Amino acid sequence: MLYNSLQLLHVLSVIVWVGGMVFAHFFLRPAALQLEPPERLRLMHEVLRRFFAAVSVAVLVVLGTGLWMVGRVAKQTVQAGGSFAMPLDWTIMAALGLVMMAIFGHIRFALFKRLQRAVAASDWPAGGQALAAIRTWVSVNLALGVTIVAITLLY
Numbered sequence: 001m002l003y004n005s006l007q008l009l010h011v012l013s014v015i016v017w018v019g020g021m022v023f024a025h026f027f028l029r030p031a032a033l034q035l036e037p038p039e040r041l042r043l044m045h046e047v048l049r050r051f052f053a054a055v056s057v058a059v060l061v062v063l064g065t066g067l068w069m070v071g072r073v074a075k076q077t078v079q080a081g082g083s084f085a086m087p088l089d090w091t092i093m094a095a096l097g098l099v100m101m102a103i104f105g106h107i108r109f110a111l112f113k114r115l116q117r118a119v120a121a122s123d124w125p126a127g128g129q130a131l132a133a134i135r136t137w138v139s140v141n142l143a144l145g146v147t148i149v150a151i152t153l154l155y
């Protein structure tokens with residue numbers, strides 16, 4: 001029951017993170033392009049501020065529940081007299097997951113801060129550049145997230 005609850009929290013957090021990236025990339029951004037730069041950048045800044053706050057929580061939950069599940073399986077295997085080796089799909093998930101988290105850290109603490117400063121100063125060209133960089137790295141994280149889910153479920 002505990003293991004299933006951890007798995008549920010893990011997957012719900014992944015849905016918020018990956019689903020939010022799909023929404024921002026494929027639905028919000030193309031629609032926002034119809035706005036003039038000041039409105040577009042203010043809107044994207046407000047949306048991303050809220051989304052990144054949710055992703056910060058999701059990252060902690062994904063990491064915490066993921067490590068907890070690995071720990072539980074390892075403990076049970078060792079207690080039953082076996083030796084624990086991480087399954088390949090779990091290893092790939094954890095490795096790529098850590099890369100996704102590092103990229104999110106860069107987006108949130110470097111690029112988004114740049115966007116924040118540009119919007120506060122009404123520097124729209126700088127804001128556009130920061131937003132373009134955020135979009136690039138969100139695409140990378142989206143591709144990694146979909147790859148992880150595909151490997152985990154197909155393997």
Ligand code: HEM
Nearest residue numbers: 014062063066067069070090093094097098145148149152
């Ligand atoms: C350091 C990070 C992570 C660790 C340690 C980790 C670990 C785990 C573990 C142990 C399971 C349970 C698997 C099972 O019982 O079969 C799991 C399930 C899952 N994880 Fe992760 N995970 C991490 C990050 C991620 C990320 C970033 C994603 C997707 C973007 C992801 C997607 C999933 C999915 C979809 C499942 C459900 C698969 C299933 O149970 O069939 N995980 N994870």
